[in-house]
Amino acid sequence: MVVSLSLILPREQTVFASVLAPYFHEVAPGAPIDPVKRAEQMLNRKDVTAFWLHHAAARIGFALVLNLPDDRRELSEFMIVPQYRRQGHGQEAASLILQEFPGRWRMGISEGSPQAAAFWGTCLSLVPGLSALQTGAPFTEHQTKSYTFDIAGPNNA
Numbered sequence: 001m002v003v004s005l006s007l008i009l010p011r012e013q014t015v016f017a018s019v020l021a022p023y024f025h026e027v028a029p030g031a032p033i034d035p036v037k038r039a040e041q042m043l044n045r046k047d048v049t050a051f052w053l054h055h056a057a058a059r060i061g062f063a064l065v066l067n068l069p070d071d072r073r074e075l076s077e078f079m080i081v082p083q084y085r086r087q088g089h090g091q092e093a094a095s096l097i098l099q100e101f102p103g104r105w106r107m108g109i110s111e112g113s114p115q116a117a118a119f120w121g122t123c124l125s126l127v128p129g130l131s132a133l134q135t136g137a138p139f140t141e142h143q144t145k146s147y148t149f150d151i152a153g154p155n156n157a
Helices: 010-027 035-044 089-100 113-126
Strands: 003-007 048-054 058-068 072-080 102-108 131-134 145-149
Touching: 003 010, 003 102, 010 035, 010 058, 010 089, 035 072, 035 089, 048 089, 072 089, 089 102, 102 131, 113 131
Parallel strands: 072 102
Antiparallel strands: 003 048, 048 058, 058 072, 102 145, 131 145
């Protein structure tokens, strides 16, 4: 199993919006989020790095990394499309993304997706170089809790 990353380019905004629509329906049902506007915002912000997640030739999901001050990061959005879930791709993709950016991380866990809480509870315990894991209050009304943690650099793992 090999997951790879590629940048989501601004010219892919329409394709990205089509993936965001079912994602927002899953993680924030009923929230008034326009996937077209959100795709445009995220792909044109200088503080966001957007990735497609691939397995072989298939696009299996996406991740958005918000680059915060003081070399901190937030995994603001992460999705594996349903037909690729429960096969280890999410764990592999999460590890790859987090290790790409050593340092302090934070992330919120969606209230609308109970499987997300179970996934991240297990996933984070398996990420190489992860330390100082703490559970905290949610960042938004659509979340149930948050995590903060550190990821060691390649020379400190």
